[in-house]
Amino acid sequence: MADPSDNEILLRFRAxxxxxxxxxxxxxxxxxxxxxHIRRLVVTHEDSNDLLQNVWIRVWNALDKFREESQLxxxxxxxxxxxxxxxxxxxxxxxxLPLSDEENGMxxxxxxxxxxxEQKLEWKLQLAIQQLPEKQRVVFSLRYFDEMPYExxxxxxxxxxxxxxASYHHAAKKIERFLLDH
Amino acid sequence: xxxxxxxxxxxxxxxxxxPFPAPAMPYTVPAGYFEQxxxxxxxxxxxxxxxxxxxxxxLKQKNAQQLGWPFQTPAGYFEQTPAAIPxxxxxxxxxxxxxxxxxxxxxxxxxxAALLVAIFGVGRWYQQxxxxxxxxxxxxxxxxxVKKESNEKIDNYINGSLIESTDLxxxxxxxxxxxxxxxxxxxxxxxxxxxxxLAATTNESDGSQKILN
Numbered sequence: 001m002a003d004p005s006d007n008e009i010l011l012r013f014r015a016x017x018x019x020x021x022x023x024x025x026x027x028x029x030x031x032x033x034x035x036x037h038i039r040r041l042v043v044t045h046e047d048s049n050d051l052l053q054n055v056w057i058r059v060w061n062a063l064d065k066f067r068e069e070s071q072l073x074x075x076x077x078x079x080x081x082x083x084x085x086x087x088x089x090x091x092x093x094x095x096x097l098p099l100s101d102e103e104n105g106m107x108x109x110x111x112x113x114x115x116x117x118e119q120k121l122e123w124k125l126q127l128a129i130q131q132l133p134e135k136q137r138v139v140f141s142l143r144y145f146d147e148m149p150y151e152x153x154x155x156x157x158x159x160x161x162x163x164x165x166a167s168y169h170h171a172a173k174k175i176e177r178f179l180l181d182h
Numbered sequence: 183x184x185x186x187x188x189x190x191x192x193x194x195x196x197x198x199x200x201p202f203p204a205p206a207m208p209y210t211v212p213a214g215y216f217e218q219x220x221x222x223x224x225x226x227x228x229x230x231x232x233x234x235x236x237x238x239x240x241l242k243q244k245n246a247q248q249l250g251w252p253f254q255t256p257a258g259y260f261e262q263t264p265a266a267i268p269x270x271x272x273x274x275x276x277x278x279x280x281x282x283x284x285x286x287x288x289x290x291x292x293x294x295a296a297l298l299v300a301i302f303g304v305g306r307w308y309q310q311x312x313x314x315x316x317x318x319x320x321x322x323x324x325x326x327x328v329k330k331e332s333n334e335k336i337d338n339y340i341n342g343s344l345i346e347s348t349d350l351x352x353x354x355x356x357x358x359x360x361x362x363x364x365x366x367x368x369x370x371x372x373x374x375x376x377x378x379x380l381a382a383t384t385n386e387s388d389g390s391q392k393i394l395n
Binding site: 020023024027028031032035036039040043045049052053056057060113115116117120121122123125126143144145147148149168169172173175176179180 | 185186188189192193196197198199200201204205206207208209210211212215216219220221222223224226227230
């Protein structure tokens with residue numbers, strides 16, 4: 001059965017009798033995309049699960065006020081991205097030991113994964129992504145993995161399309177260089 | 183052009199070293215995670231939006247003296263609290279004494295400055311009045327000892343030392359007489375003249391005689 005449209009979900013959500021059912025449909029429709037977007041940024045499942053739950057609770061509280069000026073999914077991505085960036089910032093502040101330039105906290109968590117294999121391209125790519133600054137990591141992830149158009153990314157990140165293109169170009173170059181060197 | 187094709191073209195032009203489409207995510211997710219996620223979230227939402235306020239409300243109304251409740255408040259505490267608040271408010275509005283921190287700070291600075299001056303002063307005085315050690319610093323020891331004596335005393339010493347040195351004791355006179363018994367008196371006088379010793383002793387009326395005798 002095809003996923004219900006965003007408009008249909010929103011209409012049902014506004015009616016108290018169908019509110020929870022509509023929200024369940026919304027979660028089911030976007031949970032995997034949001035989960036992987038978060039996971040690419042914070043690496044571990046535990047952190048991703050916590051953040052994803054927080055995102056959905058925020059969505060539940062704010063969905064009534066959602067104005068259909070932007071697409072629902074870009075709004076969801078915006079909440080998830082902000083949640084991740086706040087989390088990463090908190091993690092940085094919590095870190096008591098100075099992290100070396102070569103190995104940041106996320107990189108260590110990535111290498112701690114029981115399935116980690118540096119020889120495999122998919123792991124090498126994730127390792128390369130962790131070398132990027134947070135904002136570039138978000139831009140690269142949205143463009144490369146989610147294939148999000150710049151116009152929509154601009155809504156998610158509140159940044160001009162030109163700046164996003166430049167940021168993505170820099171990020172892609174760095175990752176290409178990392179893959180060639182390793 | 184589709185978003186997929188657009189992304190592919192972009193990569194082909196600028197970064198051909200990057201694989202496209204993106205390789206599968208290497209991470210794993212616990213089995214059944216996505217199936218249960220919506221019910222987990224809805225449970226949490228129910229707890230936070232419905233049950234939590236109910237629990238908090240019931241806690242608020244709970245009698246403090248009720249059995250099984252671990253904490254106790256004085257009898258009638260909640261009834262009296264609203265009446266006690268205005269009194270507390272008035273007390274809070276009474277201006278607190280203002281302590282001039284600046285004043286203390288200036289005083290502290292002055293004390294610190296005075297202490298510093300005293301420390302440097304004592305250090306300097308000690309440096310000037312300390313007795314130098316004769317073995318480690320002989321030059322300063324001499325300077326120090328000379329400074330202690332008056333100029334007059336030093337002048338007297340310099341002027342009289344040579345004369346005093348020629349004021350020979352009886353033993354020395356005998357020794358000199360023994361040494362000079364075979365030497366002609368003229369030769370001795372010549373030697374004294376050549377070495378200016380005679381000039382130094384002529385202040386005494388019988389200079390050369392003194393030495394020779």
